[in-house]
Structures are given as structure tokens and as C-alpha cells.
Amino acid sequence: MKKIILILAVFMVVMACKTNPFTGKSTLNFYPNSQIFPMAFAQYNQFLGENKVVKGTSDAQMITKVGQRISSASERWLASNGYPAYLKDYKWEYNLVNDETVNAWCMPGGKIVFYTGILPITQTETGVAVVMGHEVAHALADHGAQRMSAGMLQQLGAVAGNVAIKDPQKRNTFNQAYGLGSTVGVMLPFSRSHETEADRIGLQIMAIAGYNPDEAAELWKRMKAKSGGQAPPEFMSTHPSNDTRIANLTQWAPLAKQEAAKFGVTTFK
Template structure:
């Protein structure tokens, strides 16, 4: 049984890879769009039906406007870099939900929600573009499917360990050590790497859409001022605010250079 689990682990790791067009790197992904997108779309519709969606306000219209510009910029980049049709299965949708939580998120396939609680942090359209670029980047890079794939591998590793270890006391010790080690040592860094990747891709896309990438670091300065009780970075799914501010400041000029390739020389 242990050998079967390990063989399955190796097979999945080798066979289920996909290239990230923005980084050129191979990524772990067991779930094709045809499988994961319908599930995500159904969950999104259910969420909207259970929450108060804000319609026809200036903020709600801005969310849609910015989302459409960002998605269009992403498609321009993909077409220009040899990935025509990459977005054919995406069904972009952008909604503002009445909720004080300071957050926004994106489901696989381009289903995006902004909470009203994040709007003061955005502080206008360019700030919305920072967050929107980040969320669109998660969808473009298949981060949702990758997290599900990593979770599957984590579960396979746990099953293999429990099958191999016969002694109950040692099995309990393994489960405790494996749970903590695989989470802090693998899953959390994996999640942080996705957030960092989405920051960088999002910065590039927002610049191509005509929004000033310098605003990204400013938004995270506001986020830092609003949330001073963040956990240590190594225990978090996200990089620290200071790390993000430093990265975004460093990457903003590079994003502007990329935007110039598409004729964008001035920014909102």
C-alpha cells in the first residue's frame, strides 16, 4: 500500500504539470479547466445568492470597469506572447458585496468579489486596479487548482505514513509532526509564493491597462497601517506587509517597462 501511494505521488507530480505563461515555469496542477471551472462557477453563484451584492452604485460600476480593463490587458499580453486562446474558458465576473471584511478574492475561471470593507483601503480607481490585478493574476496562474493539487499530495503523504507505521504511538507522533511540518514547511510557503507571484503579475497587468503601478506599494502601506496585528510571515499564508511593499516598489519600474511594449507611456 505504501509503495502504491508513493508511486501515485510520483506519477501525479510528473504527469500533471502546466506551464505558467507569465513565468515560464512548470506548475503542479491535477485539475483541468473543464473540471474545476464549472465547480467554481456554481460555488460563486451560490455565494452571490447568499450575500448582499451591491449593484448600480458608483463603486460597483467601478469594480466592473476596472475588472474589464485588467482582463483585457491580460489578454493583450497573452496574445502578444504566444498564448492566444488561453482565456477561452474564462467567464469573467466582478461583483461588490456588502461586507465590512477587508478582502477581495477570485475563484478559478475569473469569478471575482470585492468586499465593501476593502474600498477605503483602495482609495480610488487605481487602488482598485492594484487589488484587481492581483486577483486576476491568481486566476491566470491557476493558483486555485494548484492549491487543491498540493492539498491532495499532502493527504496522500499522510495516508502513506499512516499505512506504513503500525505502532499506534509512533503513528500519532507522525501525524502531529507531519501535520505541522507539511503545513509550516510546505503549504504556507507554497501559498506565500502564490501571493508574491500574483503581486508581480498583477502589477504588470495593471500597468498595461494604464494604471500607475507605483500605487501598489502605497496601497500596502495603507493596509499595514490598518492591520498592525498580522502574524509572523512564516505562520501566514501571505507575505508580510513590509515584504510586499519592498517587492512592489522594486517591481513598479519593470511593470512600466513592460507596459511601454504595448504603447502605454502614461498612467492613471
């Protein structure tokens, strides 16, 4: 049984490799768009039905406007780099939800939510573009499907260990150690790498959309001030620390401008 599980896991990893066009790296993804997108769209619609969606206000219109500009910029980049059909199954949607939570998120296939609570941090249209670029990047890079795939492998590892270890006491020790080790040593770094990747891709596409990438680091300085500097150690978090993000975004902003210049964009909002 243990050998069967191992062979199955190896087979899944080999068959699930997909190239991220923005990084050129192979990614782990067991779920085709045809499977995961309909599930995501249904969950998104259910969420909208259960929450207060803001319609018709200047803020709601700005969210849609920025989202359209950012997704259009990603389409331009993909077409220019040999991926003209990459987004054919995506159905972009951008909604503002009345909630004090300081957050925004994206589901597979391009379904994005901004909470009103993040608007005092974004402050301007360009600030919204920083967050929107990050969320669109998650969709472009299939991060949702990758997290689900990694979770499946984590579960397979736990099953293999429980099948192999016959002694109940040793099995209990294994489960405790495996749960902590696979989370801190694998799943959390995996999540942080996605956040870093989304920051970099998002910076690039917001610049192509005509928004100033220098503002990204400024937004995260405001985010840090909002948190009062209170955060768990980076190795225990799903996200990089504010200081790490500020340093990265500051370093990458000139590169994003260089990429935008390839598309004739040399001035920014």
C-alpha cells in the same frame, strides 16, 4: 500499499505539470479547467445568492470597469506572447458585495468578489486596480487548482505514513509532526509564493491596463496602517508580510512600466 501510493503520487506530479506563461515555470495542477471551472462557477453563484451584491452604484460600476480593463490587458499580454487561446474557458465576472471585511478574492475561471470594506483602503480607481490585478493574476496562474493539488499530495503523504507505521503511538507522533511540518514547511510557503507571484503578475497587467504601478506599494502602506502593524510572523502566515510586499512592489514597479511600454502604454492613471 505504500509503494503504490508513492508511485501514484510521482505519476500524478509528472502528468500534472503545466507551464505558467507569465513566469515560464512548471506548475503543479491535477485539475483541468473543464473540471474545476464548473465547480467554481456554481460555488460563486451560490455565494452571490447568499450575500448582498451591490448593483448600480458608482462603486459597483467602477469594480466592473476596472476588472474589464485588467482582464483585457491580460488577454493582450497573452496573445502577444503566444497564448491566444489561454483564456478561452474563462468567464470573467466582477461583483461588489456589501460586507465590512477588508478583502477581495477570486475563484478559478475569473470569478471575482470585492467587499465594500476594502474600498476605504483602495480609495481610488487605481487603488482598486492594484487589488483587481492581484486577483485576476490568481485566476491567470491557476492558483486555486494548484492549492487543491498540493492539498491532495499532502493527504497522500499522510495516508502513506499511516499505512507504513504500524505502531499506534509512533503513528500518532508522526501525524502530529507531519501535520505541523507539512503545513509550516510546505503549504504556507506554497501559499506565500502564490501571493508574491500574484503581486508581480498583477502589477504588470495593471500597468498594461494604464494604471500607475507605483500606487501598489502605497496601497499596502495603507493596509499596514489599517492593521496597526499587528500580524503573525511571516513564516506562520499564508501571505507575505506587509513590509515584504511593500518592498517587492516598489522594486517591481519600474519593471511593470517597462512591460507596459511594449504595448505603447507610457502614461498612467
